[in-house]
Amino acid sequence: MASVSIVVPTFNRPKLLPRAVRSALLACPEDGQVVVVDDHSVIPAISVLKDISDTRLRVITNGYEKGASGARNFGVFSAFGDAIFFLDDDDEMLPNYCLRVMKSGFHGSLAGYCAIEHVELDGSTQTISRRGLDRGLIPDSASMRKKIAGLQMGFWIRKDVFQELGCLDPLLTTDEDTDFTIRMCSENIGLWYDPDPGVRQYSHLTANKGGQLTKTTPKDVVARNYLRTLSKNHATFPPMHKARWFLLSRFLRRAIEAHEYRLAWRVAMDIKPLYLSICGIAFLSVKTIARPRRHLTSTLINRLFIQR
Structure with a gap:
């Protein structure tokens, strides 16, 4: 059987890290390893x-x-x-997950x-899964959203494969997982999906915004990270490919949330194809x-066209 390494990046989470590491060790095969990377x-x-x-x-x-990607x-x-498994330092890996993957996926x-x-x-617990996906390779006909996997x-x-794809983009402080899996899709690398949970997350961490980097990063920074993902990847797909619209629309949503209206309109007007x-x-x-x-749309458009 192929060997397993579980990579756990960590930064300033001394109370949560031991729990994550213990769960990784329980899930890790006897001949595997758990690599904790301390980001100073x-x-x-x-x-x-x-x-x-x-x-x-x-x-x-x-x-x-420095940073999660690095x-x-x-x-x-x-x-x-x-086989490399990723685990966040505030989550837990379920005991049988690695074995399930190594035996099937x-x-x-x-x-x-x-x-x-x-x-x-x-x-109480609930399972958060991707609707419409069964265990196995995600079909080509699935929407792009279902092909995007968070780390x-x-x-x-x-x-x-991770190394051949050029690893994670260190310039992305968030959205690095979307960028990476989009690159996988552009290379026609299929993803295996398991509808049974393999990790455990806690609401109290996401509720106080301690669990997800996207929720703690300023909205304007998130929008620019999404723009970098768009700029890097949309042209790798054919002109009429649905991935192009997926990448553009998700950036525009984030830009609106960040009140980055001028940036959103500039990107929308300049992007190709027509x-x-x-x-x-x-x-x-x-x-x-x-x-x-x-901002009302008419006023906004007038301002944007004047200042372009």
């Missing part, structure tokens, strides 16, 4: 984990670009596993992800009209 935390991860004694655990300091890239390069695909067990504030969704990939630009302009017109307490 104030309290070093090695001291936080000093009470965990397991030969499979390796704690290293990020030697690449830490994950460094972890992958430092790992010996054929790893031999049928190059990468994959799974459903999530979500723990509510009252302690917190039990994401795994063959190490050689049909995509027309769709973007129509989309913005509808969205801005639907927000009467914000």
Whole structure:
């Protein structure tokens, strides 16, 4: 059986990290490893984990670009596993997940992800899954949204494929997972989906915005990260491919949320091909009209055209 490495990037989460690492060790095969990549935390991860004694655990300091992407890239390069699993430092990996993947998905695909067990504030749990997807390779006919896998969704990939695709973009402080899986799609690399949960997340962490980087990053920064993903990837698909509209519309939504109206209109008017630009302009017109307490569309368009 191929070897497994679980990569856990961490930054300033000393109370949550031990729980994540213990869950990873429970899920990790006996001949696998758990690689914790400390992105220069104030309290070093090695001291936080000093009470965990397991030969499979390796704690290293990020030697690449600072940030979640750089830490994950460094972890992958430092790992010996054929299969790389990613786990966030505030989540838990369920005990049988790696074994499930290695017995099924790893031999049928190059990468994959799974459903999530979500723990509510009252302690109850629910499974968050992608509707309409069964266990196995995601069909080509599936929407682009279903082909996008977050790295917190039990994401795994063959190490050689991760490296051949150029790893995660260190300039993206968020949305690096969408950028990466979009690149996978452009190379026709299919994803394996498991409808049974492989990771556990907690509502109290997402409720106080401690669980997801996208929720803690300023909205204007998120919008610009989405724009980078759009700029890098939309032209890799054929002109009429649905992925182009998927990337443009998700950026426009984020730009509107951040009140980055001028940027949104500039991108919509400049993007190619023409049909995509027309769709973007129509989309913005509808969205801005639907927000009467914000800038009226007519006033906004006049200002934008004057200042272009």
